[in-house]
Amino acid sequence: MSALLEVADLRKSFAGGRSLFGGARPMVRAVDGISFDLARGETLGLVGETGSGKSTLGRLVLRLIEPSAGQVRFEGQDVTRASRTAMRALRPRMQMVFQDPYGSLDPRMTAGEIVAEPMTAHGMARAEAMRRANDLMEQVGLRRAMATRYPHEFSGGQRQRIGIARAIALDPALVVLDEPVSALDVSVQAQILNLLAEIQARSSVAYLFIAHDLAVVRHVSDRVAVMYLGRIVEIAPRDALYGAPRHPYTVSLLSAVPRPDPAREKSRIRSRPIGEIGSAAALPSGCRFHPRCPRARLVAARGGETLPAAGTHLPRACVEQDPVPAPVGAAAHLAACHFPDET
């Protein structure tokens, strides 16, 4: 069976333009050669820090922005080269839920109108769309009577439910969720995560779940991809990624998350990346993680050929060669590291 979504060597550069004082800014390679598949009914979690390109990737997949290169295939169709008419036919099948439950709903429309809008836009009669909207309100845990209220009358969690109702109105095969719970309080976050799980169990919708919270991503995902400066540096089934991470960046991320366990927290030894995420406008040579990589420093200290880099000496491969994602351990586990077997 072919995948629902196939992404091949997708790239997006933003022109740097000119700065205020006239100097040319370098190109920003926000998404820099990304490939992955997503099956029907599957959830792929996409984690990364600010500037990793994860939100850009989500928008590229839905062609809300145009890629610079590469291909996105959805249900066998080439999305990247689809005509306007073809895109219009595809739109109902692929939807998006945004982070901000405040900014993403039109304040002048009632909740019912917001949920009904995609249906009327795709030719459903208004009365029928409003009736369906009321059903959907119920499906996402809101009362039908709430359909006549305006967004400001809802709490953050309720607004996110409206956003979800709107996204599933046309029975999509794929929903891209961009930080859907990060603006919500913990106690409300769990309600939304459970709702998303129920919807998936019922409809076999696939999710591309973009988030920076590693515990949330682990909770919802079948597979997880870790992004760093425009690349997927590791992708694996959930338990493999969390249980036996192979890329040093993944190791550092997992080690940095504070766990709600005081005894463990206070005795834990952390693998800590050096400094902060670099800039996609000035990518390092070779492996883009090398300036921060604790593993490269360990490998260099053990001997072998090194080059001066990042104020120290690092293995030649790390400084010179851009690693490609390669199978480590099980076939579905890929990591883009020259030394995936080191720990």
Added chain:
Amino acid sequence: MSAAFALRGLTAAVPGDKGPVRLVEDVSLEVDAGETLAVVGESGSGKTVTFTSALGLLPRPGRVIAGEAMLDGVDLLKLPAEDLRCMRGARIGMVFQDPLTGLNPVFRIGDQIAEVLRAHQPVSRRAARDRAVELLRRVQIPDPARRIDDYPHQFSGGMRQRVLIAMAIALGPRVLIADEPTTALDVTVQAQVLDLLGDLRRADGMAMVLITHDLGVVARQADRVAVMYAGRVVETGTVEQVFRAPRHPYTVALFRSMPDLDAPAGSMLAPIAGSPPDPARRPAGCAFAPRCLVADDLMACRSETPRLRGAPHAAACHRLDEREPTA
């Protein structure tokens, strides 16, 4: 021994249509020198308002209507505005969530730190600058003598937060209040900033108040914890006590609703139904009762506000004894 900083019965309110709306009510907290107290709660729980009120920083028309905030035997709430301003900065340092808003974009980093020093101490420009370099070194900014002449936009988010920490500790405060200091930062940078705060607290013996919504940060960083809900402290104890055996139904529910990296994969979350009440429309009795799994309509849950009981591991719940017959 008396606490470095103590709040007693702090109540703050804003005017509402039907009389004052209490944002925080009867909050009593203490933090000792060299200790970190974490104050946790969701948005609207009053965790930030508690400390802005105590420091005279609550925006108008909000005001403190009862309680005291004791620092070195002095009630901050009784001080004239000018004296309180001196106290802040000198004796109490503050670090807030957003590292952009705390810095002025048009002044050099070094000048902004020197400004803090010169506002409180009679030091020369030269000496203030030297102190600023030293402070940047203490918060681990690489190459501080050169970076001191940079502007805020030349610093990353994590580095800006370090600069704000440098400003907060510039005058050697006894108490450092950090409100979500790492929430705007990425997780790897968050770990670095938390380590820095912990190191500074230990080195200087400061009392630290860490306001956060992140229970992981609490476990990592704090000695004691106070859980706030709907403007009140509902549970307080050592971090070990509260995490091992939470006593308030809200704290219990909070732990169950949170995805945990160490829990078996695929387990269901148990969300808390509903959402926290609006301060103007808090229910009678226990504010958590409408969302509570153990609230009993026959009991005082719906009519009386529960008091904190059972110190040193205290909880404000009417059903405390019943649920824990041995406690």
